[in-house]
């Protein structure tokens with residue numbers, strides 16, 4: 273199976289000299305096309321840094337990242353933006369919604385920016401499925417944090433890009449909505465062949481993924497296929513005791 277996202281010997285060091293922090297330490301990993309992977313690990317283990325480097329939002333100090341077979345090394349900001357617009361969707365903790373646009377306008381914005389015409393029926397369906405069918409004309413300031421997160425998720429699903437990167441996508445949601453959103457992400461990968469890379473602290477969220485990769489101190493230390501909440505929680509407890517960062 274081809275990798276939709278391939279990291280090769282990726283390191284990221286913040287700062288220089290004695291106070292520098294090695295957030296990623298020689299990570300080599302391929303996220304295969306059509307798979308849903310959860311990235312887990314203790315606080316400070318490098319999960320968000322991995323996601324940002326994998327998505328081309330941050331550049332590694334060394335090593336290479338390939339998205340849909342294209343190396344990001346040497347791409348200028350314009351080329352990177354175009355590559356991301358075409359192939360990548362994001363669901364991040366800070367929802368990055370446009371405050372002046374309605375729910376529906378926010379959901380279709382990436383498509384419009386990429387010069388594509390939205391599939392209206394599909395857009396309506398994803399807005400319904402995230403539970404915002406009665407909020408389409410609202411603006412982000414008129415929504416709760418959880419509802420704003422659902423707009424961000426609908427936006428990622430509507431775009432039907434090859435890859436979605438999600439950082440704690442269910443962190444702000446109540447349990448029922450979180451499970452609905454996780455099911456949507458899983459369906460998206462199974463039915464649409466989308467590659468999903470999701471950072472989460474939650475073993476239940478991770479159990480919706482096909483695989484879990486565990487980071488400790490900037491390195492991938494283990495992987496698990498067909499995770500269950502119990503197996504993930506047990507593995508995390510074991511890893512936390514190995515981390516330099518976590519108490």
Ligand SMILES: Nc1ncnc2c1ncn2[C@@H]1O[C@H](COP(=O)(O)OP(=O)(O)OP(=O)(O)O)[C@@H](O)[C@H]1O
Nearest residue numbers: 286293294295313314315316317318319320321322
């Ligand atoms: N911009 C930055 N400048 C300096 N150090 C940073 C920066 N961003 C992250 N770090 C450091 O890099 C390491 C990894 O951070 P990262 O945010 O990737 O961890 P994480 O696993 O996502 O943590 P959490 O679970 O707490 O969100 C941490 O030690 C963090 O303090």
